[in-house]
Each structure stands twice: as structure tokens, then as C-alpha cells.
Amino acid sequence: MRVCKTEQVRLLDRLTIEKYKIPGEILMERAGRFVAIVADMVLKEIEGRKTVVFVGKGNNGGDGFVAARYLQKLGYDVEIILLTEPEKIKGDALLNYEKIDTDKIILRKFDNSEIDADVIIDALLGTGISGAPRGDIAKAIDVINRSHKNGAYVVSVDIPSGVNGDTGAADGVAVSADFTVTFGFAKVGQFLHPGRDLTGSLVIADIGLDNRAKSEVPIDYEFATIQEIAELLPERPPDGHKGTFGKGLIIAGSAGMTGAAVMSGLSFLRSGAGLCYSAVPRSLVDIVDTNAIEVVVLPMPEVRKKRCHTTRALGELQKHARDVDAVAIGPGLGTHFETREMVRRFLSKVQKPIVIDADGLNALAGEIDDTIPKITAPSVMTPHLGELSRLLEIPIEQIAKNKLENAKDWAKLLFTTLVIKGNPTIVADENEILHIIPIGNDGMATAGSGDVLTGLITGFLAQGLKPFDAARVGTYIHGLAGEIASQRLTRRAMIATDILDAIPDAMMTLENLPNEKIQIVDELNFKYRARNIGVGITEFKLID
Template identity: 40%
Template sequence: MKLVTAAEMRELDRKAIEEAGIPSLVLMENAGRTTYQILRREFPDPGPVAVAAGRGNNGGDGSVVARYLAQAGIPVVIFLVAARDQVKGDALVNLEIAARLGIEIAEVREEKDLNPLAHRLARSGLIVDALLGTGLNSEVKGLMRQVIDEINRMRPPVLAVDIPSGLCSDTGQPLGAAVKARVTATYGWPKIGQILPPGRDYAGRLWQVDISIPPELARETPAELAEAKELRALLPPRPWGGHKGNFGHLVVIAGSEGKTGAAALASEAAVRSGAGLVTLGVPASLNDILEAKITEAMTLPLPEAIGERALGMKALEPLKNFLENKTAAALGPGLGTHPETGELVRRLTRELPLPMVIDADGVNALAAAPELLKTAAGPRILTPHPGEMARFLGTTAREVQTDRLGTARKAAALTGAVVVLKGAQTLVADATGRVSVNSTGNPALASGGTGDVLTGLIGGFLAQKLDPWDAARLGVYLHGLAADYFVDQIGSRGLIAGDLLAIFPEVFGEFIRGDFPPTEEDICYKLVIS
């Protein structure tokens, strides 16, 4: 499913009108009519409806909704947060139609109008939010903010037209204040900010509405929502005559004192991914521990930094020699932050021709020289959480979270790598501007070690010859799907990283058969124009 920014949606509207020849009034009519259909499906007996309308096209959509409500005999009033003479174009056409049909239009122009508005909103059965649209790019202030605050104080549910007023279409952040809707009917394609947190919470149940914009116009749109059907086709084939040599050999370079668990989880996840062979390279003094801990993966004891149970620069040549005929590498889980280890990470990142996924302390080590990724000898995937991303880009975790889309794209452009920005609705971005928004996962994953499992899973898919973009998307999706399966079968509490390893075979089977997930519609419902 394609996802769009505000600018991309504006361009799609323009193309539909100017190139496809669809009158803008037709688009507005389709938007309002389908919103009305969703309203009746979600709220079969809404009672009196209050339409809070702005002066722009979003308000015009609201006027169309009001007309259909009135024609169905449902009491409705339009609260216009503007003067009538400020309304122009298609919005004015539909406002005047509503007036001629006898629909009450109450202007909210000054602060003194807020009390009467609040009293009538409170007596409504449903509020339709048609105040502000997707083009909003500055903080909501003044009277409009006060109206939004009043709507959020009310008990009646809210249906938002296209996007909750005040919500940024691109980041999902409220611009000063935003309406908290129970249901949102969004036009054309979902806006990225409605999928990313916290926007998903503001949008409520999201409906994608077809308003007759030709789908081919969005073919080149670079952002997408990860969906099961496409990702299922990426699973590496397992031919009947296959053997372990056909499914790649991944080398996991991980672990330091106190962090052997990260190394074990990453290597075991790689085995579960279907990689034919997995070798875990660890500091020599920790090798016996990992030999006892893991069974299916092999181990490779490596030289340590002097006086430390962490990898040192003397491990470089043994690693390069060992990796010569291997398929892929995973670097970083639990490596630690010793200066020699950091230099080893940078040399391996720059010099190894193999595809490589880099996580955790590997990403931290590269923060000192992110530019070397541009000249790396092979393709790279970075999998930072927001804190690691902040260190990598020299910013703060809060700034990362405020604009996750922009941050992921910036890191991918800076490095030339595929970037996996972990978190709710994990983002996968590449240097061309493509972005995939993951549709699986839940808060049960907020537990130490689950990121190491993801690294091993992605590394395993790299070893099975998936390209970095596909390996990252598939790994992220299945990692989240396993957590969703755990919650579905057991519950939302108590998941630990090892549980993911245990349930991967069952999850993979359900996924291949198409039995799980049962639907994508917990993210976005679809209504084809009717």
C-alpha cells in the first residue's frame, strides 16, 4: 500500500485534475460521499451531528458530508470557523448548496462564540472534524486551537475528514494541538503521519477512501506500508534437493564481557532464519561460554584487546581470512565500546566486500566516521534504535522521534546504506528515498535482546542472497509478526527475546500458508468508491 506526504498528495490531486481531467468538484463530492458512507458504517445511529468546518477544501468536504446527512433525515449543523466571505472555490460551492438546502450554518468567528459552540457540541451524538487538512505546516494558534481544544474536551466521538485537524501529515506529530479522532477517512492514500506514532493514535481507526484518483498516478511514490502478500513472495525458496551449502554461511561478529547473550541471540536467530551455516566470532576468552550456550551455530575464537574481554585489532586479519568464502556478516551485538573494538568495526565496515548488517555497538562505533559507509567495499544495513541513531547523527533521541521519516531518509542518504530505524512502525529507508513502514509488532517487543534477534534474522536473509532492501524489510516484518503471534496466542506480557526464537518456525509456517496475519486492516481499512 502506498503512503504519501502532504506534498505528494497535493501533486496527485493536481495530476488528477489537470492531467486526468477530473474536476475538483467531483473529487470533493466523492470525498464527502464516501466519508458519509463510512460515518454510517461506523456510527449507524449517530444522533445529531455537528460538522466543525474550516474555510478551505477540508471544510468543503465537511459541507458535502452535512448534505448527505441532511438528506438522510439526520439532524446536522455546520459550525464554520471563519466568516462566510472567507470561503472560496469548491468549498464555497458546497457551503452554498448546504445553505440552500436549509442546513444551519453557525459562524464561529470570535472567542465569544466558543461557549455556544461548546454547549451544542456537547449535545451532539457525533462530531465531524473538517477544520484543517493535510496542507497544514505551522503550529495551530488562536481561535482554531481553542476550537480543537473544545472538541477534544467533548464526550461525543469524532470522525475526522482526511486527517485529524492539527496533525502533521508527514511526521505524525501534533502541530501545537490536534483533534483526537475515533475514526479518520483519508482520501486517495494514507498519509505517512497517520501511520507513524503518535499520529496513529490521533487518527483512530483509519479508512483509505478511493475518490477516483487514478492509481497509476501514485506508482512512483517512494513510501509504502509493508504488506504480507508482497513480503511472502520474498521468502528464499527451499528447493527439494537443497542442502546447507545452498542457503549461505553467515558470520556473526559479536559479544564482549557481560554481553554474551546478545551474541547468542543474534546467531540463533540467524539459524532460525534458514541460513545454511552460521559461525559466531567472539573474543577468545568468551568462546567456551558460547560453546556451551549455543548448539547449532559454530564459534570462532578471536584475539582480544589487551586486558579486555572484547575484540581487538589483532582480530582483523583472522576475520578477513575466515570471511573470504562466506556469504554475509552481522556485526555489532554486544561488542562493547573499547577503542580497539571501535577501530575494528570501522575497518571491517570499510574493507569487507560481503553484505553486512550492523547493529548496536557497531552503529555506535561508526558514529565517529559515518562517511566511510559511502565508500564501503560491500552493501550495508544499519539497524539503530532512536538512541543509537541520535548518537550516529549527532542529535537527540527526541529529535529523531519527532521526525522519524526525515531522520531515516537523512541517514540513508548520508551513508548509502539501507537504514532500519527501529521503534513502533519501524522504518526501512534507502539512499534512493524509498521508505517502507512496517505494519507488524507491538509493545511486547520492548524487552532487552529483541533487537539482537532482529539483527540475526536480517543477517540470515542476507546470507540467503536477498538484497539488502528485501532482507531488511522481510526481517523487520517477520520479527514484528512473531511478537504479534505471541500476543495473539499467549498475551501481551512476558515476552522475552528467546521466545521469538522458539516460535519462529510456527510463525513462518502460518505466514507461508497465509493464515497469519489474518488481515492488514488493523492498520488501515479500505473503502472503494461506490
Template identity: 40%
Template sequence: MKVLTGAQMAELDRQAIEGLGIPSLVLMENAGRAVVAELCARFPHIAQKKIVIVIGKGNNGGDGLVVARHLLDCGASVQVHALCHPKEFSPETRHQAEILQKLGFALQYSHKPKDIPKLAQALADADIIVDGIFGTGFRGAARDLAAHAIELINLSSAFVCAIDIPSGVEADTGHVLGPAVCADCTVTFELPKLGLVLYPGRQYVGELVITPIGYPRVLVDQYASKMTLVDAGWVRERLPRREPYSHKGDYGKVLVIAGSRGYTGAAALCAEAALRAGAGLVYLAVPESLLPAMEAKLTEVIKLGVPDEDGAVASSALPKIFEMLDDKDVLIVGPGLGRHPQTVKTVKQLVAQADKPLVIDADGLNALGTEAEKVLAKRTAPTVLTPHPGELSRLIATSIDEIESDRVGIARKTAQQLNSVVVLKGVPTVTATPDGEVFLNSTGNSGLASGGSGDVLTGCLGGLLAQGLDSVTASVCAVYVHGRAADLLKPSVGERGMIASDVLRALPQALREFE
């Protein structure tokens, strides 16, 4: 599903209204009716509910007035509190106010400090609150009466429904620079906005409901957006099929270069995850001194030893690694490799010269460091980088705070600069491509914030690459399936106690949903 910024949504509005001649009042009517339909579905006896709608002067407030009119038709007890003088209403909102006035409904104007006690009492008594203060054009911080109203909404025990976006959240970025409405659900129109998906904005959204309001499908389909919110349908269309008449050679061979003394677990998790993702054969190359531990730990993975320097991969291992790689389909480098100087040297040479699709994670990324651009420029095969913000910070010499404040922009810029697919792990995980496409993941939970989780993701990604998916599709699908495995675990093990090996064992269950 496409994702738009607030500015892009405004342009889509303009094309529908000015280009196609669809009246803005028609879209507003459809938007209000969609919110009412959602509330009626959640509250079958809505006529018995006390509902307070808080609106601002813009068209989001006009949507709120349509909501009020239709809720009145449902028999509900409705109050509308406007945080502005009626002369400040947009033309469309003024039109909706006039309709209500003709019906004998009186709006409450809470635009002066003396009006706050009346608003506070109404919100305290409400069963349902509808937030129509600010829309997708909002920027900055809510101030004065609007800020006070938002704080009062958040103090209420009522169910809160936000129209299009919670007031106080920036639609373009998800930034929250002041008070923002904490909604139980947000009914957004036509397409999700970026600020509803990115944190911190996402935590104010509650359940996200996406509903059409009358934009012609051809207009929506043709509108150019390089951002996609990944859902199960996207993944289902792209995961490779398992043919009845097939053998292990049909599903690819993965070579994993991983592990060092004290970090054998990362290597094991990654290698087994590649198998769990469906790869036909997985070979794990570790320093020779670690082979006994790997033999004891792993059954199905083929274990190989390489020259060893103090429990780490030695620089003399490079010729043997290339010999191992010769008949493999995919190379994974990094999990648990450590930062021994000889290992760092080996990684740089291997990355530059390997002519197979490559996934680089963890210490593989740390080995490249600020030389990443120079090393990766020598590659001729597809490359996927899977950093968390700390690893990306070291890779591009940018602070973690700066990365987290613009996850989409920095992931996109890095992918273009390094000519690689970049999987920026986090909430949500962002996959960016060298041509500027961005994919936002919709699965996962805080149970993934645990050591080894990234190693499982890297193995899953490599396993899907081995089965013939391109680097972008494999990355996006792996991120979704990895998060889905964590979501499936949540009811049984919870988020706090979830560990990487739990996620590894849940991968088959997650993948089974797509068979």
C-alpha cells in the first residue's frame, strides 16, 4: 500500500478537486460518514453514548461537523466544541456549520480561556471523543487553547477517535513537538500518511483504520509515491513457491562467514535461520578453533573451518573462503565476526571481490566503517546492508539522533550513496533501494529488541535470496516474516521474555501463512 506525506496528500486532494472536478464537500461528506461507520461498528448502541467532538478551524474540523450531523441522525447525544471563532472557519467548515445551524444544532465555541472549564467538564463526562482539531497540514507544536484541549482529551477516560491523524502529530515526519492526542483509533482517509507509521507519531495513533472516501481508483493508482507500507498481501504475491517435484539444489546454497570466540551464537542463529527460510543448503565457515562448538550446536548446517587467529578469522583465510564460495549462490558476512584487525582486512577484501549476492551485517558493517563507499564501489553483484542505527552511524559518520529523526530520508540517501539495498532496523524497519524506493514494515514488536534478533533476520534474508528473489524483494519479505514471527510469539511468550532463538523457531509458522 502506498504511503504519502501530508504534502503529497494535499496534492492528491488538489488533483481530485481541481483536476477531476470532485467537490471538496463530497470528499468531506464521505470522510465524516466513514468515521461514523467506524464508531457505529465499535459501539452498536451508539445512541446511548455521550459524544464530544473537538474541532479546529480547518477542513479537519469540517470533517468533524459531518461526523456530528450523522451521529445526531443515529440518536447519539452530541456536543461540538470549536476552538476558534466561527469567522475563522475554512469555507468548507463554515458550510458544514451552517447546515447544523439550520438543523437547530448549536455549536459550543471554546476559543477563550474562560471557556476551558466548560470544555473540561464535557470531555470528562464523555463516552466517546472525536478529535478534529488539526489535520495533515499541521506543523510544529500545538499551543495555547489547542494545547490545553489536547491535554484535557488525554486526561479523559473516554474512547478517543482521531480524524485522519491525531492532532499534534506531523503527517510528513511523525514528529511530535508538543502535546498530541493519544487516540484509541485513527480513521485515516484513502492512504496512510508517513507520520502515522513512523515513531513517535505512531504511538499516538492507536488502531489505524484506512478507509476510501471517493478518490477514483485510477487517480490513486497513478499517483507517484516511492513509499510502500508492506502488508501480508505484498509478501504473499512475491514469496517463491515450493514445487512438489523439487530437491535441495533447487532452493539455493548459502555460505555464511561468521563467528569468533565468544560470539558463536550469532553464527549459529544466522545459519539456521537461512535454512528455516527455505534455503536448500547452508554452509557455515567459522575460525577452525570454533568448529567443535558448531558441530555440537548445529545439525543440518554444514560446518567448515577457516584459518584462525586468536579465535577470529585470519587474513590467510581469504583464498579458502573464495574456494568455498565458488559454487554458492549467496554470501552472508558479519554475524559475530568480531573486530580483530586480520578479520577486518579479510572482510574488506572479500566484500570488494566477491561476485555473488551479498548480505552484510553486524561486524561485517563495522569492518567497512567509513571506507564503505570505496569498498562497495568495487562490487559487481547485488549488495544488502542490514544496520541498526548504531552500525549505520559508524558507517556514514552521522549521529544516531540524526538518523532516528529522519529514518526514511537517511536510509534512502545511504542506499543511493552506497549503491546497496539498506535495511535500517528499528521501529519500523525501513528498507531503501538505490533508486529511491522505500518500504516500511508493519510487523514486529519490542520482543525483537534482544541480542541475536538481527542475526536471525540476516539469515532469513540470505535464505530468501538463495531461492531466487531479487535483493529488494528478499529484504522486504525477510523483514516482514521476521516481524511476523515475533507477533505470533507474543500471545505465548510475551515481548519481555522473547529471545532470538524463539523467533528462529517461529519462522516456519510465519512462513506457513504464505503457503
């Protein structure tokens, strides 16, 4: 599903209103109504009565006026707090300000006093904010957040006030919302921290932007919905055998890092693939064999006394690679100079789809003009920011700052499908729209988590998915398993094997999604469909 930058949102609005003649008043009416629907759901859940709407001077404030009007019609006690002089309200927002019945809705200016509310609607600032909120707006945000800490629920209009719609940054104070109702499409800043946390649960509301306008605005980013990932899962013929479901070779392990071989091999099999070979240094075979009994362990020549892979293993590794459907190299390999040389020479020859991770990537540091152009097999590289910095020979600060804008260029430069691990993880390919993986948590920042991811992606490659799709499916399931593990064990206490153990539940979730969207007609006869499209993400779609 499309993710927009703020300039794209403004262009979509302008084209819809000016070129395709859909009045802005109608778009605002729909937007405010969807905000009211979410507030109504919360109020019913908590058996609340009182809503306070904080309103700024722009269209965001206009949406707040509409929401207030509908909540009053539904029988709630509604108060509007103005953060602007009435004469500064313009356009469609002014039309909706003038519709407020002050005999039924309290309307007053902001005075920095504490409020009593069950639900607060944040309609102060929109997606176009630059810099920190100032003056009364900043004070109002403080009031909202204090009330939130005291138990009030917060619903933000389009984006939490104070959050940058493009970067997710909060340069000063910003509203911490329980729900954010965003219009048309999700915004980039809603997936980037701290914006992601401040957004709360995200509701993407269709307000009727013209399809012709959508076709005229380029799509730079998308996020993976749970339905899209489920549709990408490989078919499983009922008469299939282990060869049908894909065979893989994982080149992994060294002294002290046998766990990487174990976890990557097991997660490969958890992807649904049929047979996994794990090539490990000869002296480590018993350890891996004991802890991964479903994996076929291949003993490899090793560097004497170092218990790591050696160039003497190349012939055997190349032979085994020819007999499988996909290969992974890197988990727990170590950085001995012979191991690094083995990796570089192996990658220059291998022809099967391959995942390059961890020490496989470290072996390629400084090789951007030498070994990397020689890798002709379809590949997925899975670096974290530090590994990517070493690969590209670019400072890590520059990588972190520009990863969304430059990821496709970096993928092209590395001749790969690029998975930049983080929160969020992004998947880039020069021939595809960049994908944001909107799932996962800080509990997954634990040793071995990347090995689980490597096994999953390799497993989907072995089952026939192209690298970009294998990367999307693997990263999503990895993130979903991480969410499940965190619910069981907390983010603080979970470890990588907990993610591995949660993969079956993640698969079950994907394989048992509801087929139909839920059709809803609210108490005011507003027709729409609702469906969950991810963890904490809901889509509201207008019914024609």
C-alpha cells in the first residue's frame, strides 16, 4: 500500500479539488466523520461521555470541527478549544466552524488550564509542520499529554501534532496519541521513530481522493500489508515432497558462534522449505547436529586450531551449492582472513540465489569495486547500518539519515536486493518500489535475531520466490514473530530463539486471515468497510 511524503499529499489534494472538481468541503466532511467514528469506538469501549477537541487554524482544525459536530449528534458531551482567533480561520475550515451550534457544543479559547475528558481529539497541526511547535500550540500539546498520562485517550487528526510527516522527527513537544486517523494514505513519518510510537494505532481512512489524481502522483514508497504478504506465500501442492518445497545450503558457524548455524538452519525449515544443509567447520559438527536435529550437517575443512571455514572447503561448498535451490552465507562465520577469502571466492562463482549476511557482508567490506561486481547470482544482502556503512564506505550517520531516499541507489550499486535492518526494516531493489516493513519491535535487537531472518529469506528463495518477494515475506514474518514473542515474554526479556519459536504462530496468522472486509453502516448512515491490514494498522474504505 502506498506511503506518501507530505508534498505528495498536498498534490493529491490539489489535483482532486482543482483539476477533478471534488469540493474540498466534501473531503473535509469525510475526514472529520472518520475521526468521529474512531472517537466513538473508543468512547463506547471505555463507556465515556466527554470529548475535548483541540483545534488549530488550518484544515486539520476544520476536520476537528466536523468530528465535534458528529460526536455531538451521537449524544456525547463535546467541547472545542480554539488555538486561533476565529477571524484567522479560512476556507473549508471556516465553513465548518460556522456550522458549530454553540448551544450544544462548548466553544472556548485555549487558556492553558487542565481539562477533564474521556477522549481528546488533537486537530492542532497537520503534516506540513516544520520545526518545533511554539507558543500556545506547544502549551496545548503539553496539556494534551498530561491528560493522556492521567487516563484520557487521544485521537490525532492525520498525524500527531508536532511530528514531521516526512521524517517522523519531533523537534520539540509532540502529541502522544493512542490512535491516529490519517487520510488517503499513510505518511512516511508514521513509520519512522519517534513518529511511529507517537502515532499509536494507525487508521488509514479513504476520503475519496480522485483515482486520476492518484495516477498522476508517483509512488516512491509502499508498506507491506498482511494481506499482500499472505498472497505471496508459496503454494504447497498436497502431493509435494521435500524436494518440491526447496533445498538450501547455509554456510555458517565458527568457534563460539555455532548458535548462528543452528538458528538459521531451523528458521530455514520453519519457512516451509523441505531440506536444509548446514556447512560448518568439521570440529563443530556435533554441536550443531545436537541442537538442530532436523538439519543435515555437512563437515567442512577448517583452519587448524581456529575452528573456522577455510579456502580448502571451496570445492566441496561449490559442489553442494549446485545441488540446492538457494544458499546463504555469513551467519557466525567469523572474520579470519582465510574465511573472508573463502567468502569472496565462493561468491564470485556461485550461481544459485543467495542471501549474504553478517560475516559474509563483513568479508565484502572494501570490495565494492572488486568482488561485489563479480557476484552474478540473484542475491539478497541483509546489513544493519554498520555493515552497510562498511560495504558502501559511507559514514554511518549519512546512511541513517538518507536510507529511504538512497536505498534503491545503494541496491543498484551493490547489484542486489537490499534489506536494511532496523525499526523499520526496509527492502530495496532498483526495479521495485521501496518497501517499508511496518512491523517489529526493539525486543528484536538481540543477538541471533538476524540469523533467524537469514534462514527465513533463504527458505523463501528455495521455494521459488524472487529475491525481492522473498525479502519482503521473510522480513514481515520475522517481524510478526517478534511481535508475538514480545506479547508472550515482553520486549525486554525476549531472545532470538523466542522469535524462532513464534514463527509457526506467525504463519498461522497469515494462513487464516479473514477473506472479507467488514462492512459497517454507522449510526449516522455513513457506509464504509473496515479491515485490519497489519499489527496496529486498520483501513477504512468508503462504499460507493
